[in-house]
Structures are given as structure tokens and as C-alpha cells.
Amino acid sequence: MKSRQRLYNRPKNFGRELRVADFIRIELTDLLRNKVRDPRVSQNEVTISDVKVSRDLAYADVYVACQSDDGEEAAEAILSVMRNAAGFFRSELAQRHSMRTTPELRFHFDRTEAEASRIEELLARVRRS
Template sequence: MLDRELEYANVYVNALGEEERAESVMAGLRRAHGFLRRELASRIRLRRAPELRFHWDETLSRAAHIEEVLDSLNIPPAEPSETEKASEED
């Protein structure tokens, strides 16, 4: 995600299923920052390549937690409405 002045690019990162490796993944990306920025600069048409800012994205772990909570509620599935029953018969 680039800011308006195209000076910074926010890069949201997640190592699928590897939350415990977040620190090492982020450290690796910080070490590769210069290389990644040069590669980006060679592939885009901007006067100046944006500065990369890496952020750990917790969206997947939050979604998994919400799913666990919902599953733990043991709510039975709702009965189909008359409209849904009629559309299934067609």
C-alpha cells in the first residue's frame, strides 16, 4: 500500500500458520530491505523507489480465533426458510 506521495510502501506480511516465526520472518525482510527495494525499483516506473515498511499482518490469526469462538458456541444450523426450500426444489 503506497502513501499519496509514493514515498513509502507499507508491506503487510504473514507466514501462513507460522505466528511463532514472526520475529525471524520480519528480521529477514529487514535484512533484505535494500535488495527488495532495488528489485522493486527495476520493475516499476517511478522517479524514486518507495521506502519499504514491513508490518506483521495478524488478520489470519484473528480470523482463526473468531472461527474457534464461533465453533465453541455449538449453535445448531438454522432451518431453511420457505423461500430457500422452494428454491432447492427447483
């Protein structure tokens, strides 16, 4: 609930696409926790790391990060589940907010954490040598 209050207490000059992106991120996180029952999602720690909405609010690029020991295979399976459930997510978002149109959701794997750990590992090697 606290995160929703933060969403609606934004200053007016906070762009509409940023408010919509924030709303989508919060609501998708809630849907993942409470509505998605697929074991590939529930057994892995899946988070919505970022959402970028087009200026015309037609598309939302959703970046998904997951903590899994299976690596790339698990990430692809999770993305497949998310893409297959995109219509469900979109209809749930439409019910939760009164927008004229709900953006089409496009899911992408967020490699930021993997890249950060790879860079840290490289820096650790440099320090050791």
C-alpha cells in the same frame, strides 16, 4: 505473467498509489519465490497479503503473512529477514519499473488469518454450548 497483465489493464481512474501498491505486491511475491534464499523464508509459506502506499509514494507498508507451526517466533524471524533485505527489495523494484522514486518499504506482520481463526474458534465454542 497473467498477474502482470492484470496490473497494467487497470482503468485509468484506478489511483496511482493503488497501481503502485499492486505492482509492489506482485513483484515482491516474485522476488520472495525466486531470489530470497534465506531458509527462514523458504521453509515457511510466506505471502505478501497487502501493500499500502502513501499518497506521495514515499512509503509502502507491506503486510506479510506466514504459515508456520512456530507461531510468533517464526513471524518475527521472517520480519527481521524482510527488514534486513528491504534495500535489496527496493533496488530490485527500481530496476523492474521506471518510477521517479521507489517507495521505502516498511514490513509488518499481518495478523488477519490468526485473528480470523481465533474468531472462528470462539464461534464454534458458542455453537457447541
